[in-house]
Amino acid sequence: MQKLGAATISNIRFQRLYGVGYKTIAKALGLSPATVFKYAATLPLSNFAQENILASEKDNQIKFAEKFAKEKSIIYPKVDEYFVNLLGHLFFDGSVYQSGKKYVLSYTNSSLLAIKNFEFLIGYCFSLTPSKLICYTGIKIPWFESKVYSKKAYNYLLNVSSSFSTSDPVGVPKIIFDSSTEIKSAFLVAFWDDEGCISNTGCLSGSSNSLKMISDLVKLHDSLGIKCHKLTQKRHKSQIIADQQSNSTTFLGLLSSKPCKKPKNFQCLL
Structure with missing residues (x-):
């Protein structure tokens, strides 16, 4: 000293x-x-x-x-295939919530490709960059969580849906039902990416905790000419079953396509 x-x-x-x-x-x-x-x-x-x-x-x-702690400036997205695809991911493997003074948009997946797709959509729709990428050690494989902090984006999304938790009685947002075939398809692509699975017998199914969401998804598929039915399982888990054999051409044509024409670094998982 x-x-x-x-x-x-x-x-x-x-x-x-x-x-x-x-x-x-x-x-x-x-x-x-x-x-x-x-x-x-x-x-x-x-x-x-x-x-x-x-x-x-x-x-x-x-x-x-x-x-x-200055609030990040953002752009406000238009309702296009990019945005509704992002909405789908936030509903099915993501979340939109407030934690203390933080306003969080997050997405979890075991695939880094899926995480990168989400981060691309966040950047494209809101001009935001991820705040945090976390890797968790799973029982069999690791999984990842991407977090974005933005009060403005949080408030904007809550104008689209009052909740993004399928533990709540949420359904498909009205703006999607009222939109074009391409918009509806982009939302469904997110659902099948995040929640879809195929059995060894070729049965394609996806599940959600929200019966209303599953009911709305059946209607949304039906509006595209794709026949599905819902099945309520134990513990209030609901499931949508796609009748792929009777409308395989329509199903694959609409849901196997990418949400829209996009840069080379964006890849749809289906």
Whole structure:
């Protein structure tokens, strides 16, 4: 620790008695905060000095928040194949939620390709970049979670659907039912990407905790000429079964296609 002259020590104490913070004094005099603290910590401070210190700390907190916690600017998406494909992923393997002061859009999958597709869609639709990519150790294989923080995107999405949790009685958003064949197909692609599975007998099925969502998906398939039926399983889990044999051409034509023409780095999983 530096050995100081009487004039410097006097200057430290004078500034501290006026209510100047340790770091501010240290910066002004070219000293370390620890050195300033050594010579000023025991000084009795007046109410005026204490108020100055509190005001300075509050001002620093505001400046820090303005610099590091500033809300990200976004673009607002139009209702196209990209956006409804993103909506589907947020419903089926994703989530939109608030945690404390954080507004989160997240997506989980064991496939890094699926994660990259999600991140592309977030960037394309909202001009946002992922805030965090987490790798979890699964029982058999690892799985990944991509998180994006944005209050503006969160609020925008809640105008489309009041919830993105299929534990709630949510269904297919009205804007999708009222849209074109391409829009409907892009939403269904996300469902089959995230929830679809095929048995060794060739039965194609997908499940959801939301009976309303499954019922709406049956209607959405039907509007495209694809016959499906729903099956309610134990623990209130509902399932959609695609009758692929009787309408395989229609099914594959609509749901095996990519949501829309897109850059080379975007790949649909179907």
